[in-house]
Amino acid sequence: MNAGVNAGVNAGVNAGVNAGVNAEVGAVDGGPAPVVVASGVRMGYGGVQVLNGVDFTVASGEVSCVIGPSGSGKSTFLRCLNGLEPVLGGSLRVLGEEVGHTLRDGRYHPWTPKEFAAFRRNIGMVFQRFNLFAHQSALENVACGPVHVLGTPQDRARTLAMEHLDRVGLADHAHKRPHQLSGGQQQRVAIARALAMNPALMLFDEPTSALDPELVDEVLEVMKGLAAEGMTMVVVTHEIAFAREVGDRLTFFADGVVVERGRPRELLTAPEHERTRAFLSSVLGSQEGSSTK
Amino acid sequence: MRTEPIADGSGTPIPVARTWHWGRWLAAAVALAVAGWLAYLVVVNPRLDWGKVAEYLFNERILSGVWVTIEISVLATALGLVLGVLVAVMRLAHNPVLSGLASFYIWFFRGTPVLVQLIFWYNLAFLFPELVLKIPFTMIGLKWDTNQVMTGFTSAMLGLGLNLAAYFAETVRAGIQAVDRGQTEAAYALGMTPAKRMRVIVLPQALRIIIPPTGNEFISMLKTTSLVYVVAGHDLMTNASQIYKANNRIMELLIVASVWYMLMTAVATFLQGRLERRFGSDAVRLVRGGGAAARILPKVAG
Numbered sequence: 001m002n003a004g005v006n007a008g009v010n011a012g013v014n015a016g017v018n019a020g021v022n023a024e025v026g027a028v029d030g031g032p033a034p035v036v037v038a039s040g041v042r043m044g045y046g047g048v049q050v051l052n053g054v055d056f057t058v059a060s061g062e063v064s065c066v067i068g069p070s071g072s073g074k075s076t077f078l079r080c081l082n083g084l085e086p087v088l089g090g091s092l093r094v095l096g097e098e099v100g101h102t103l104r105d106g107r108y109h110p111w112t113p114k115e116f117a118a119f120r121r122n123i124g125m126v127f128q129r130f131n132l133f134a135h136q137s138a139l140e141n142v143a144c145g146p147v148h149v150l151g152t153p154q155d156r157a158r159t160l161a162m163e164h165l166d167r168v169g170l171a172d173h174a175h176k177r178p179h180q181l182s183g184g185q186q187q188r189v190a191i192a193r194a195l196a197m198n199p200a201l202m203l204f205d206e207p208t209s210a211l212d213p214e215l216v217d218e219v220l221e222v223m224k225g226l227a228a229e230g231m232t233m234v235v236v237t238h239e240i241a242f243a244r245e246v247g248d249r250l251t252f253f254a255d256g257v258v259v260e261r262g263r264p265r266e267l268l269t270a271p272e273h274e275r276t277r278a279f280l281s282s283v284l285g286s287q288e289g290s291s292t293k
Numbered sequence: 294m295r296t297e298p299i300a301d302g303s304g305t306p307i308p309v310a311r312t313w314h315w316g317r318w319l320a321a322a323v324a325l326a327v328a329g330w331l332a333y334l335v336v337v338n339p340r341l342d343w344g345k346v347a348e349y350l351f352n353e354r355i356l357s358g359v360w361v362t363i364e365i366s367v368l369a370t371a372l373g374l375v376l377g378v379l380v381a382v383m384r385l386a387h388n389p390v391l392s393g394l395a396s397f398y399i400w401f402f403r404g405t406p407v408l409v410q411l412i413f414w415y416n417l418a419f420l421f422p423e424l425v426l427k428i429p430f431t432m433i434g435l436k437w438d439t440n441q442v443m444t445g446f447t448s449a450m451l452g453l454g455l456n457l458a459a460y461f462a463e464t465v466r467a468g469i470q471a472v473d474r475g476q477t478e479a480a481y482a483l484g485m486t487p488a489k490r491m492r493v494i495v496l497p498q499a500l501r502i503i504i505p506p507t508g509n510e511f512i513s514m515l516k517t518t519s520l521v522y523v524v525a526g527h528d529l530m531t532n533a534s535q536i537y538k539a540n541n542r543i544m545e546l547l548i549v550a551s552v553w554y555m556l557m558t559a560v561a562t563f564l565q566g567r568l569e570r571r572f573g574s575d576a577v578r579l580v581r582g583g584g585a586a587a588r589i590l591p592k593v594a595g
Contacts, residue, residue, distance in 0.1 A: 082482060084478060084481060084482065113486050113487050114486055116481075117481070117484045117485060117486045117489075118484065119484075120481060120482055120483070120484040121483075121484035123482070124482070125479075125482035127475060127478065127479065127482075129475055130475075131473070131475035131476060131478060131479035132479070133476060133479065133480075133494055133498075134473075134476065134498060135497050135498050135501060144483065144493070145483040145484065148483075148485065148489060148493050149483055149484045149485055149489075190479075193479075193483070194482075194483075197483060197484065
């Protein structure tokens with residue numbers, strides 16, 4: 001990946017974020033370039049096809065929620081977005097680049113680990129199981145990326161990390177190690193860690209699925225704050241209420257394809273496909289009393 | 294065991310009878326008798342001169358031998374640990390040549406006796422009379438006489454260190470594999486390269502996991518150094534053997550050497566205990582959720 005392409009991408013994305021946070025969803029023509037464009041993305045391993053041609057777009061500043069039964073490929077697709085899983089077919093463009101390949105001299109050249117690393121700097125990811133660095137304090141976790149990846153000086157990175165921790169309400173816990181924090185606190189540190197890299201896109205892989213029910217809201221609140229600031233987000237989740245309230249776009253995955261896409265309220269109240277209806281009725285049935293508003 | 298009286302229906306306490314474990318007392322008495330008898334045979338043996346043991350315990354050559362044993366143990370362990378980490382990382386490399394070479398190294402050094410390796414390094418001069426380090430195709434460089442470099446001390450350090458590296462590499466590999474896969478993914482997601490992920494995230498955790506077994510390696514190394522006497526490394530065992538070859542007080546000097554080995558082991562065990570208290574709970578925490586590798590680790594590292 002050459003510097004020119006990189007700079008162009010960043011400029012484009014930043015301009016997009018600043019220009020039209022609440023730009024009309026799907027208004028690609030004339031508006032900012034979409035952050036994610038997937039067409040016919042296929043992926044599989046060991047003879048099992050996980051993604052069977054996924055079409056998916058995310059506009060700049062959009063909060064795109066993804067739901068679907070387990071094994072539908074939604075998490076795998078999310079991991080394709082930052083190259084943690086390889087795309088085997090179709091085309092996946094993220095932040096203006098074909099993930100995993102660079103076009104040069106009329107051919108696509110596979111990325112080196114270094115090029116993958118440079119690409120991922122602009123994409124934050126939050127995992128289901130937090131994955132905080134176990135040997136580092138909360139503060140060190142947040143400062144880790146800037147120090148070791150961006151080369152920010154140690155004291156400057158710590159000051160910034162403190163600001164990010166403060167933002168997720170954990171300034172008082174800066175010097176605790178992950179095992180001394182609750183699940184909800186760990187996940188908020190993980191969000192702060194991703195934000196410390198100033199990403200142009202944030203990926204959330206079922207961020208509240210490993211949490212005790214009473215800890216879910218503190219994480220969702222942080223995510224709502226991010227959405228309000230215009231962060232481009234792709235959120236794989238089971239929190240239907242969050243998708244309805246915060247999401248600009250809702251996508252239903254099943255069997256490795258996108259079954260249905262639409263505005264959350266419309267899709268949730270009047271799903272077009274039988275498959276979506278069946279899934280929603282089973283999920284909403286269990287979440288009815290607790291989280292629907 | 295309950296000793297407090299049990300109250301019956303009317304509230305009168307009824308005492309509990311004491312149980313006499315006759316079998317236990319008998320077994321203990323027999324074992325004590327046998328052990329005492331064996332100790333007595335040695336201690337009061339008229340052919341064993343305890344005066345000589347006391348005389349040689351703080352003999353100058355013995356003390357210098359103790360010091361050399363500690364030096365060789367520390368240096369060989371350090372060499373083994375550094376090289377072991379390197380071999381382990383190579384073993385896990387995607388490059389099949391690197392990983393193949395690491396496997397070969399481990400197989401070779403674990404497959405040959407340490408004794409053979411020690412004698413080999415000591416006699417390296419038979420193969421290479423001179424050791425040359427120079428820039429290829431030039432005359433710029435350094436040259437040493439092999440026999441002057443490969444003293445008993447250096448060949449002991451090299452032989453023991455290279456051998457330990459092979460064993461330690463497997464421990465490190467288990468440690469690396471025990472680190473949760475999610476740590477690697479989080480490191481990649483932050484934009485780290487594989488090498489940086491290994492250095493900044495995985496190795497620091499893997500090393501915490503393997504610190505307790507490292508103490509074992511050192512304790513075992515303290516005693517393995519006694520093999521050094523075949524290359525006359527002037528360690529504790531070499532010096533003790535040279536003394537007994539001169540005065541024929543074999544048993545006395547073996548007792549002197551053993552006392553020192555036991556003392557060194559006791560100190561090392563104490564230090565290891567402290568290391569383990571410091572890092573042990575860390576290891577458990579880091580391994581938790583580490584999947585299959587976490588279950589293999591205790592077997593490899595133990």
